[in-house]
Amino acid sequence: MFDGSGFEGAGWLVVWPVLIPLLGAALAAAAWGRERTQATISIVVLGAQFISAAVLFDHVWSHGVVAMSMGGWPAPFGIALAADPFGAFLTVVGSLVALAVVAHSLGATDAEHRRAGFFPLILALMAGVAGAFLTSDIFNLYVWFEVTLISSFGLIVLGGRREQIDGAVKYAFLNLIATTLLLIAIGLLYGLTGTLNMADLSGAVAALPQDSTLETVGLLFLVSLGMKAALFPLYFWLPAAYHTPLPTVSAIFAALLTKVGVYALIRVFMVVFPDSAHLAREAMIWVAVATMVLGALGALAESDIRRFVSFTVVSGVGVMVGGLAIGTEAAFLGTIFYIVHSIIVSAALFIAAGMIASAGNATRIEDLAGLYKRAPYLSVAFLIVGLSLAGVPPLAGFWPKVYLVQAGLEAGSTILVVGILLSGFLTLLAVGRAFALIFWRAAPEDAPTPPAPEFGNLVKGSLGALAALTFLIGLYSAPVVKASTRAAADLLAPDAYIEAVLGAPRAVTASDDPVLGKEVTE
Amino acid sequence: MNSLILKTATPFLVGLTVLFSIYVLLRGHNVPGGGFIGGLIGASAFATYTINEGVAATRRAMVFHPVSIAGVGLFIAGLSGVASLLFGDAFMTGQWWFPSFAPDLKYLSTVVLFDIGVYLVVVGAIVAIIIGLEEST
Numbered sequence: 129m130f131d132g133s134g135f136e137g138a139g140w141l142v143v144w145p146v147l148i149p150l151l152g153a154a155l156a157a158a159a160w161g162r163e164r165t166q167a168t169i170s171i172v173v174l175g176a177q178f179i180s181a182a183v184l185f186d187h188v189w190s191h192g193v194v195a196m197s198m199g200g201w202p203a204p205f206g207i208a209l210a211a212d213p214f215g216a217f218l219t220v221v222g223s224l225v226a227l228a229v230v231a232h233s234l235g236a237t238d239a240e241h242r243r244a245g246f247f248p249l250i251l252a253l254m255a256g257v258a259g260a261f262l263t264s265d266i267f268n269l270y271v272w273f274e275v276t277l278i279s280s281f282g283l284i285v286l287g288g289r290r291e292q293i294d295g296a297v298k299y300a301f302l303n304l305i306a307t308t309l310l311l312i313a314i315g316l317l318y319g320l321t322g323t324l325n326m327a328d329l330s331g332a333v334a335a336l337p338q339d340s341t342l343e344t345v346g347l348l349f350l351v352s353l354g355m356k357a358a359l360f361p362l363y364f365w366l367p368a369a370y371h372t373p374l375p376t377v378s379a380i381f382a383a384l385l386t387k388v389g390v391y392a393l394i395r396v397f398m399v400v401f402p403d404s405a406h407l408a409r410e411a412m413i414w415v416a417v418a419t420m421v422l423g424a425l426g427a428l429a430e431s432d433i434r435r436f437v438s439f440t441v442v443s444g445v446g447v448m449v450g451g452l453a454i455g456t457e458a459a460f461l462g463t464i465f466y467i468v469h470s471i472i473v474s475a476a477l478f479i480a481a482g483m484i485a486s487a488g489n490a491t492r493i494e495d496l497a498g499l500y501k502r503a504p505y506l507s508v509a510f511l512i513v514g515l516s517l518a519g520v521p522p523l524a525g526f527w528p529k530v531y532l533v534q535a536g537l538e539a540g541s542t543i544l545v546v547g548i549l550l551s552g553f554l555t556l557l558a559v560g561r562a563f564a565l566i567f568w569r570a571a572p573e574d575a576p577t578p579p580a581p582e583f584g585n586l587v588k589g590s591l592g593a594l595a596a597l598t599f600l601i602g603l604y605s606a607p608v609v610k611a612s613t614r615a616a617a618d619l620l621a622p623d624a625y626i627e628a629v630l631g632a633p634r635a636v637t638a639s640d641d642p643v644l645g646k647e648v649t650e
Numbered sequence: 651m652n653s654l655i656l657k658t659a660t661p662f663l664v665g666l667t668v669l670f671s672i673y674v675l676l677r678g679h680n681v682p683g684g685g686f687i688g689g690l691i692g693a694s695a696f697a698t699y700t701i702n703e704g705v706a707a708t709r710r711a712m713v714f715h716p717v718s719i720a721g722v723g724l725f726i727a728g729l730s731g732v733a734s735l736l737f738g739d740a741f742m743t744g745q746w747w748f749p750s751f752a753p754d755l756k757y758l759s760t761v762v763l764f765d766i767g768v769y770l771v772v773v774g775a776i777v778a779i780i781i782g783l784e785e786s787t
Contacts, residue, residue, distance in 0.1 A: 139741075156721065209741075248721065
């Protein structure tokens with residue numbers, strides 16, 4: 129059944145990466161209070177999710193888009209899950225990084241937080257992320273956003289410190305506004321077209337008069353999804369919230385939640401509005417450039433180590449959306465590569481920031497010093513990840529920026545080229561400043577020397593694995609370039625996706641009908 | 651709460667409400683009802699019980715931790731969707747069994763299994779919230 133030859137077997141491939149973490153979250157919740165069992169379940173489930181995503185990606189690579197309509201209801205009425213190279217690729221990378229982050233948390237998270245439901249919530253979050261990457265129904269996309277949102281509310285307050293509640297309130301309030309706006313946009317779109325299936329919407333929107341109503345809907349999608357992705361001017365919730373939860377929680381948030389927003393922006397504007405919503409597209413390039421430059425400036429000015437990392441995440445979002453605004457195949461190649469790079473690097477940076485804070489017993493960059501001597505391993509990993517973030521060759525962050533700058537020059541978009549180069553330069557300054565102050569600067573003579581930090585193998589190993597990954601992708605970028613090229617080409621020619629989604633379910637015949645069929649055969 | 655009327659009525663009310671919630675759960679699918687609304691009614695029974703007898707008594711009455719119950723429910727609901735794999739159908743396709751000895755029995759299906767899972771999720775989650783709120787006051 130899993131050889132992928134028949135419709136049923138292949139279609140099921142797209143279900144597993146969503147269903148496995150959902151069932152895992154259920155099992156972990158059922159094992160409430162038994163942290164060791166929950167930890168084992170989480171690692172096994174995330175490993176299984178990664179394997180299922182890899183199998184899905186492999187199948188999509190060789191056989192094209194995989195789609196399945198839930199319950200066998202024919203499209204466009206049923207809710208379909210569908211994986212194209214883009215969605216499948218991100219699911220693979222996302223589940224791999226989640227595995228590394230949860231492995232890190234086993235060594236770094238204390239028992240008190242685990243008791244409060246860390247593992248079920250992480251698994252539910254991963255189900256939501258995979259669901260958002262793989263759904264082809266726009267209302268279903270909203271539902272998966274809600275799943276990630278609800279689990280992230282639970283995760284962000286684990287620990288219950290005062291500043292966490294403060295951050296959580298900002299996070300929850302602004303995300304709820306964004307979700308409400310998204311729901312309004314979806315409602316308007318449904319009112320205009322009468323369908324929610326993204327493949328079906330593609331044709332339905334193109335047939336609509338290109339008037340101000342459609343422009344409004346497009347802008348609403350840009351605002352609501354841009355808020356989730358942390359785009360200028362609505363990114364301020366992110367640095368206000370991401371530095372408060374457990375380091376592992378902020379690592380998984382930074383790695384995946386903003387990327388889900390960027391993914392949804394790309395999906396909506398490439399499949400639903402390929403030739404519409406011109407106002408939103410014109411606004412996008414300015415918004416993207418403002419995001420990348422202001423994010424980098426924020427990182428440069430920030431003194432809290434985790435807020436510094438938060439601002440670099442914001443800056444990265446600007447780079448990704450800049451590629452979407454250009455919209456050529458070369459630009460999408462850069463954007464998709466950058467998303468993959470950013471998933472890895474954001475997780476690694478937040479993990480490293482958590483380790484720095486615990487090793488130096490301080491969170492302000494000014495208060496940290498001399499960590500190079502006390503934690504050489506951490507300083508090398510931080511340097512690799514930080515330079516990759518800034519886009520220094522030969523690390524992974526360099527290549528997507530090359531492609532994006534090239535695409536910007538080809539498209540004649542000077543503003544994007546200037547923005548990427550400027551933000552890269554500012555990020556390099558910010559990373560260099562942080563590294564010099566935290567690691568290189570000698571600790572003051574009179575300061576009491578705290579004992580050398582002791583990190584477990586899992587804690588060190590997960591950071592090392594992520595740093596090694598961004599290093600290796602830089603040296604040997606061909607597979608990622610190849611995958612991103614294919615994903616970009618498929619994004620620009622969404623016909624295969626549309627055909628797979630609309631054609632996947634068979635029409636219900638009498639023999640397929642559960643009740644009628646029985647009567648017929650009897 | 652100190653109300654003689656409520657205290658006297660609670661044992662009857664709780665039993666009847668739980669029974670009614672199961673009735674609503676099973677009559678769902680074809681007529682109004684189902685797992686979600688049944689679960690809410692079931693949770694209201696435990697809410698009444700908590701108000702009168704306290705959190706500790708509710709914990710004893712539920713036997714398992716409410717979040718565990720919700721987890722088991724979610725697992726059952728998820729698995730009910732996988733059953734269609736065995737019959738070569740798409741995920742979440744309802745599978746029905748009409749036994750020859752009782753052809754009018756309409757409840758032997760993965761759809762009812764899904765509803766039972768939803769029922770458990772709702773009861774578990776709402777009771778966990780009620781207990782959390784009650785303990786924090």
